[in-house]
Amino acid sequence: MLKILKIHLFVPTFVLLLSGMLVSAFAQSNTNFGSPGTSYTIEEKKTDLQKKADVSEHANKPHMNKGMKPMKIVNRKGLAVIADFADTKLEDWQGSGIKDISDLSDQLHKMEVHWAWLSRGQEMFKWDIIRVTLPVNLKADAYPSWGNYRNAVADLVKQQIDVTKYDKNHDGIVDTVWVITSTSGKYYDYMVGGTAFNNGVNIFVDGQDSLSVISGATGNFNHEVGHTIGLQDMYGPYGTLSYLTLMADSWPVPPQDFTAYERSVLDWVKPKEIRQTTKKIHLSSANKNREVVRVSTLRDNEYFLIEYRHRPDSGFGSIAPPYNGLAVYHVLESSSQSINPPLVKLEAADGYIAPDSSPELTDFLYPENFNMQRPFVVHSYYGGRKIFEIDNLYWVGDEDLVFDIALSPLDITQNNLLANPSFEQGGNLTPDFWQRDAFESSAALVWDVTVAKDGKHSASISASSPNDARWIQTVSNLTPGKSHEFCGWIRGSNIITGPLAGVGANVSVMGGFTSSGSLSGSFDWTKACVTFMPENTSTTLACRLGFYGSTVTGQIWCDAMSLEVLESAF
Numbered sequence: 001m002l003k004i005l006k007i008h009l010f011v012p013t014f015v016l017l018l019s020g021m022l023v024s025a026f027a028q029s030n031t032n033f034g035s036p037g038t039s040y041t042i043e044e045k046k047t048d049l050q051k052k053a054d055v056s057e058h059a060n061k062p063h064m065n066k067g068m069k070p071m072k073i074v075n076r077k078g079l080a081v082i083a084d085f086a087d088t089k090l091e092d093w094q095g096s097g098i099k100d101i102s103d104l105s106d107q108l109h110k111m112e113v114h115w116a117w118l119s120r121g122q123e124m125f126k127w128d129i130i131r132v133t134l135p136v137n138l139k140a141d142a143y144p145s146w147g148n149y150r151n152a153v154a155d156l157v158k159q160q161i162d163v164t165k166y167d168k169n170h171d172g173i174v175d176t177v178w179v180i181t182s183t184s185g186k187y188y189d190y191m192v193g194g195t196a197f198n199n200g201v202n203i204f205v206d207g208q209d210s211l212s213v214i215s216g217a218t219g220n221f222n223h224e225v226g227h228t229i230g231l232q233d234m235y236g237p238y239g240t241l242s243y244l245t246l247m248a249d250s251w252p253v254p255p256q257d258f259t260a261y262e263r264s265v266l267d268w269v270k271p272k273e274i275r276q277t278t279k280k281i282h283l284s285s286a287n288k289n290r291e292v293v294r295v296s297t298l299r300d301n302e303y304f305l306i307e308y309r310h311r312p313d314s315g316f317g318s319i320a321p322p323y324n325g326l327a328v329y330h331v332l333e334s335s336s337q338s339i340n341p342p343l344v345k346l347e348a349a350d351g352y353i354a355p356d357s358s359p360e361l362t363d364f365l366y367p368e369n370f371n372m373q374r375p376f377v378v379h380s381y382y383g384g385r386k387i388f389e390i391d392n393l394y395w396v397g398d399e400d401l402v403f404d405i406a407l408s409p410l411d412i413t414q415n416n417l418l419a420n421p422s423f424e425q426g427g428n429l430t431p432d433f434w435q436r437d438a439f440e441s442s443a444a445l446v447w448d449v450t451v452a453k454d455g456k457h458s459a460s461i462s463a464s465s466p467n468d469a470r471w472i473q474t475v476s477n478l479t480p481g482k483s484h485e486f487c488g489w490i491r492g493s494n495i496i497t498g499p500l501a502g503v504g505a506n507v508s509v510m511g512g513f514t515s516s517g518s519l520s521g522s523f524d525w526t527k528a529c530v531t532f533m534p535e536n537t538s539t540t541l542a543c544r545l546g547f548y549g550s551t552v553t554g555q556i557w558c559d560a561m562s563l564e565v566l567e568s569a570f
Contacts, residue, residue, distance in 0.1 A: 074123045077166050078176040078225065080108055082131035083153050085138040090131070090182045090208060097209035098180055104129060110218045115225070117316050118246070118258050119268050120290055125225070127178075132156035140188045146205075147198060149190040153179055154199035163200075173499055174201040176228040178221065183207040195227035200499030202228040219246050219255030231262055236337030238569065240346045242358035243320035244309065244327065252319035260292040260307040261329055261344050271305060277406045279392075283308040283326070285399040287317070295388050297380050298410050301333035301487075301529050304347075304378060304387070308401050309364065325349070325364030326393070326401060330569070332381060334485055334516065334529035341381045341483060341531075341569035349376060355570050366401070367393050375406070381566045385411050417477055417484075417563040418541075423447065423457045431459060434471050437542070439551060443469035453489045453525045453559040461545045462555040466501065468546030471558055472510060476538035479565055487529040488543045488561040495520045495545070495554030503547035505556045506530075510540040515547060525559070531566065 082090050082104065091100050098104050108127040115125040134152060136142045143149040157177060166174045181191050187207060195204040204224035206213055212220040223246050227233075234241045234248035241248045246256045263269040271294035274281070283291050286307045293306040309327045312318045328347040335343045346353060348363040349372035362371040375391035386408045393403040419433040426432045429447055436445040444462040452458045459471045478484060488507045495504040497520040507528045508515035516528040532539075543558035 073121070076123055076125050076168055076175070076229075078125060078127045078178065078228075079157065079161065079166055079174065080104060080127050080129045080178045080180065081153060081157055082129070082182065083179050084131060084133045084182045085142070086133065086136055088138040088182050088184045090180070092182070093184050093208055095185055095209055096214045097207075098213055099208070101129060104180060107213070107216070107218070107221070110216075111221050111225070114218050114222055114255055114316060118222070119263070119266070120288070122268050122290075123266070130157070130160055132160070138182070138184060138186060142188070143190040146190045146192045147196075150179070150196065150198035150201075150203050150205065154201040154203065157201060158199075171497075172200065173197070176225055177201050177203045178224070179203055179205045180213075181205060181207045183209055185209060193224075195224045197502065204228065215251070216253055217251055217255075219250040219252060222255065223247060223250035226262070229266070231265060232336060232343060234259075234337055234344060236342070236356070238340050238342035238345070238355045239337045240342075240353050240355065240357060240359065241344060244346070244359065254316050254318065256319070257286075257317040259327070259329060259344070260286065260305045261331060263290075264292065264294075264305065274388075274405050274407070277404075279404045280402050281405060282396070282400060282402050285310045287312050287399075293405075295405065295407070297382070297387055298412055299380075299382060300527050301331075302381060303331050305329045305331060306390075308399075310399060321361055323359065323361055323364050325366030325369065326390070326403070327364060328376075328378065328390075330378065330381075332485075332531065332566075334487070335483075335531040339483055339531050339533060341566055345569050347378050349373065351377075353570075365390060365393060365403075367395060379567075381569065382564060383411070383413065383415070384567045414562065415564060417475055417565070418473060418561050419475075421561040421563075422452075422454045422559055423459050424455045426457075431457065431471075434459060434473050436469075437472050438467055438469035439546070440465070440467045440469075443467045443545075445469060445471060448557060451491065451557050453491070453557075455559075458491075458557040458559040459543065460555060460557045461543075463545055463553050466546075466551035466553055468544070468548065468551050470508075470510075470542035470544035470546075472540050472542045473561075474538060474540045475563060478534045478537050478539060480534055480536060482568075483531055483533050483566040484563060485529055485531045485566055486541050486561075486563050487527060489525045489527050489559050490519060490543065491525050491557040491559075492519055492521065492523045493555045494522055495552060495556065497550070497552055501546075501550040501552050503550035504545070504552050504554065506544050506547065507561075508542050508544050508547065510542050513548065515544075518547075520552075520554075 112125055168175055191207055193205050231247055234245050243249045245259045249256050269290045269292045271292040274295050286309055295304040306328050310324045311320050311322050330345045330347050332341050346359055349365045349369050351373055362369055375389040377389045378387050380387050388405050388407045391404050396402050423431040431447050446460045448458045448460040461469045490505045492505050497504045503518045504520035506515045509532050514532050516530040545556050546552045
């Protein structure tokens with residue numbers, strides 16, 4: 001194992017004035033680094049305001065708005081790994097790209113600056129640098145697949161580091177690793193980029209002379225960072241966000257922004273919930289403030305977020321048309337951008353936006369928009385019910401919008417396609433219409449009369465040894481070509497997942513890899529949902545402990561299941 005020498009670089013920094021405090025945000029260095037085989041840490045240092053660095057891309061730096069709560073600054077750590085081969089070092093390459101550790105440090109600094117702006121100064125992403133040497137020569141058959149290559153790098157990385165320092169959510173997984181492959185100008189299939197989970201590490205890969213590296217596409221790198229901490233792609237056949245988010249449009253230099261959706265997922269904003277008809281709602285520009293409005297529906301996973309977006313004149317987010325108005329996002333958390341309705345859709349001011357398109361200027365809500373519906377009305381994907389309308393929109397000053405929201409009465413009608421969804425009917429110790437199924441017969445699947453969310457019964461699964469066990473129901477009244485949402489409430493006890501078995505409790509569509517997000521540990525009743533589009537009129541659905549390739553232990557209870565047809569978003 002390589003000996004690690006920590007070099008702490010105290011260098012000029014850009015500082016943010018936040019909540020009356022000088023917060024050191026970004027480090028930059030022109031220092032020449034030592035020999036290969038050494039580990040380096042890029043650190044920030046507090047400086048006097050008079051000594052702050054002039055970072056030109058931060059013409060649009062964040063500030064505190066009147067009435068905003070002081071921000072709690074959070075630090076997150078990532079690991080940049082130089083992956084040399086036995087016969088090839090990073091410094092062997094003299095062409096365009098990252099030729100030495102100083103080049104890499106410069107790029108990491110740009111990523112740190114951009115990330116701090118994305119969070120409006122709330123999160124500082126700090127990068128450390130290490131290097132590893134793979135025990136093979138650089139050649140086409142050095143590794144049979146990209147997975148083998150990443151597993152090999154991950155093994156060497158974990159030998160050098162304390163995993164807990166790079167595991168913010170304490171799940172035993174290294175959160176974010178960027179591998180810079182020493183290519184010496186060559187490219188082989190196992191060097192493919194993109195983010196994946198390999199051997200207990202969330203990894204994305206670039207060659208030292210990749211197009212992203214040569215282009216200085218900081219947005220591409222922070223896009224992948226977003227994936228490592230749970231953000232989904234916002235492009236796809238039903239995407240409508242384009243330049244509004246880095247997760248849809250990552251190539252521009254300088255890079256793009258996030259939407260209110262990504263910031264809420266990362267807990268950078270706390271949306272103001274509108275629970276009743278409200279007049280004179282005031283929003284300032286999202287470029288410098290953390291103001292977001294949320295309107296919920298009766299479904300936990302469907303809601304709307306509203307923010308005021310104004311294209312910056314320069315710096316981050318400025319490579320876009322000159323949009324200026326309210327952006328209304330329709331969120332369906334059980335979906336993705338490859339399914340209709342999608343995870344996030346921009347609701348256009350005139351009522352229509354094409355799938356897989358970029359917003360037009362008139363898709364935003366602003367007083368002078370003659371194409372805007374008046375009032376502007378939005379509907380749920382569940383039965384097309386009207387949720388709310390926006391009216392009386394007007395400007396206050398240069399960068400503030402005021403408007404009214406009128407909520408519609410909520411309709412609790414649900415057309416559930418499942419039979420016996422709450423496990424209330426049955427006999428002979430088995431709920432009607434549900435069957436037991438498991439990878440190993442050792443699992444205990446019980447029709448439980450002691451625990452329930454709705455009624456008096458639930459269906460439980462207990463596995464004392466690793467298993468993939470499930471309660472299943474085959475439904476035959478589906479509508480091919482239309483999206484359906486399958487949900488269930490799950491309670492869990494001591495569900496053990498890990499680097500090699502990452503999926504715990506979930507709801508899923510059998511016969512494929514369509515499932516909700518994984519639940520692990522011990523938790524009270526939690527709703528899990530997945531959206532799918534059936535090709536046939538029948539399919540088999542499951543409330544499940546474990547998954548294909550992920551056998552786990554623990555116990556779950558399933559109750560209040562539902563299956564509904566969703567309306568098209570377009």
